[in-house]
Amino acid sequence: MSNLSYVNENTDAWQTYLAQIDRVAPYLGDLKNYIDTLKRPKRALIVDVPIVMDDGSIQHFEGYRVQHNLSRGPGKGGIRYHPDVDLNEVMALSAWMTIKTAVLNLPFGGAKGGVRVDPRKLSTRELERLTRRFTTEISPVIGPQQDIPAPDVGTNPNIMGWMMDTYSTQHGHTVTGVVTGKPVHLGGSLGRVRATGRGVFITGLQAAKKIGLSIENSKVAVQGFGNVGNEAAYLFSQAGAKVVAVQDHTGTIFNADGFDVKALQNYVEQHHGVAGFENSQKIDNEAFWDVEMDIFIPAALEGQITVERAERLSAKMVLEGANGPTYPSADDALLRRGVTVVPDVICNAGGVTVSYFEWVQDMASYFWSEDEINERLDKLMIQAIEDVWKTSEEKSCSLRTAAYILACERILKARKERGIFPG
Known part of the structure; x- marks a missing residue:
């Protein structure tokens, strides 16, 4: 995978994100007083994931779940299985989810998770053991009103099904809304993949x-x-x-x-x-x-x-x-x-948008057709790009900076209006 590995430009993903936040600060007015909220994750969990391999040996893998910001709602973000996963990367990915959900005006905050592993080197049974143990380790911080994982690089609907089943087993009843990107017959949404x-x-x-x-x-x-x-x-x-x-x-x-x-x-x-x-x-x-x-x-x-x-x-x-x-x-x-x-x-916010639709459908136990989902998705995406383009023209800035202006205003207004406890 050499051609798709990270390119060293003397910075990591978290530093890239911080640089993007610094660029948007001059556009935020009084809300700039709250910008440090976006420069540190709310919560970062590092877990050990030991599993018994098919040959009887025990291997340990390092896993992460980071909740960057929850001012606008539960955490939302994928689970990545990749040999290059580390804490800085997961922090950055969780922060980009915070921005992404705010740009689309979804009622979520940003989160992300991952395990440092090459899933292609595991058998199906080993992958299931890894997933179930990782889910157990992060279960104190996830939930349908707390933090909702989804697929990402190296994970898929089957893995989300194992995560949902593990979490549900711990709670004594089926909790479909704990993850999105599940198989359709387990409460997943049409159009998600x-x-x-x-x-x-x-x-x-x-x-x-x-x-x-x-x-x-x-x-x-x-x-x-x-x-x-x-x-x-x-x-x-x-x-x-x-x-x-x-x-x-x-x-x-x-x-x-x-x-x-x-x-x-x-x-x-x-x-x-x-x-x-x-x-x-x-x-x-x-x-x-x-x-x-x-x-x-x-x-x-x-x-x-x-x-x-x-x-x-x-x-x-x-x-x-x-x-x-x-x-x-x-x-x-x-x-x-x-x-x-x-x-x-x-x-690339189409995935989290339909994840939101899936979460809503799970909460209501009422499911939409794929045509309905695509129509709703297209409408939200078109509105978002129009809003960003308009902001870019008004502020004479790049589309990225415009997207960050919209997102940061929404996030920091929520932070300001919620206040800081204790006062």
Whole structure:
């Protein structure tokens, strides 16, 4: 996975987040007095996760659950299984969830969790043991009105089902609302798996209209071909765009005429990566950044777009399907070059939005059709990108700073109006 590992630019994800907060401070007026609230997590839990492996040995894994801010509601955020997971990363991801839920005006705060493990090296039984033990360790701080986990990198609906079952067993009754992203027959929502990729597409369409970029025949490059990247790629191809380059942990493939994205999805499902796909040219991983493109969708890990790579990108628009893929210095470079960056906190918020819908459905025990969910999702995403774009124009700032202005105003107003206990 060398091409999708973090790129060292002398900063980590948490420092990237702090830099983003510092940039928004001048726009907050009196609310700036409360900004330190956003510079430290409310609660961070580190747990030991021992499990018995299939060969009878015992292995220990380190797990985390961070609740960054709960001023606007229960914590909301995914669980990541990845060998590079550490506390700073989880803190940053939880903070970005705080911003993301506020930008979409969802009644949640931000949280995130993770276990430092390569899930591909565990059997299904080992993965289940890991999940159930991790859920038990973090169970004091999660709950449907407290903190609601969801899938993220390395996790999936099955893992959410194990988490829900473990938590429910401890409470003596089924608690569907403790996690989102569950299998549909366990209280999951239709449309959840494809929601993040759909959100990338919807916000991309709106941004393309704003800058006068025609989607038809535009060239799209995608980094990461999991749930987010492959759905976004498919929807753009259906809209007439050409997906010309795709990179994942197995390598980078290129086709100047565009891929059959549906065929690529089927191939990846069978072969667990894009390498070797027919009608494609294998190119060097670093050459990916020099591919001629109109739209770039980073949908892998954070810390991928460095200043050097930002200077090489030919894209007119970057749609951040991943969390934190762009370093602040690279952000400046893209802005200077006139590249429109639709930031992660709005671009990939489709997943948390449908997670909110799932939570609401679980609370009411009443479920909506997929058409209803997509209609509600599209409406919220379009309204959010319109609000951010308007703020960007009014404040003469980037879309990212505009998104942070809206989010921080909502969060810090909630903090101010709730007061600080004890007074």
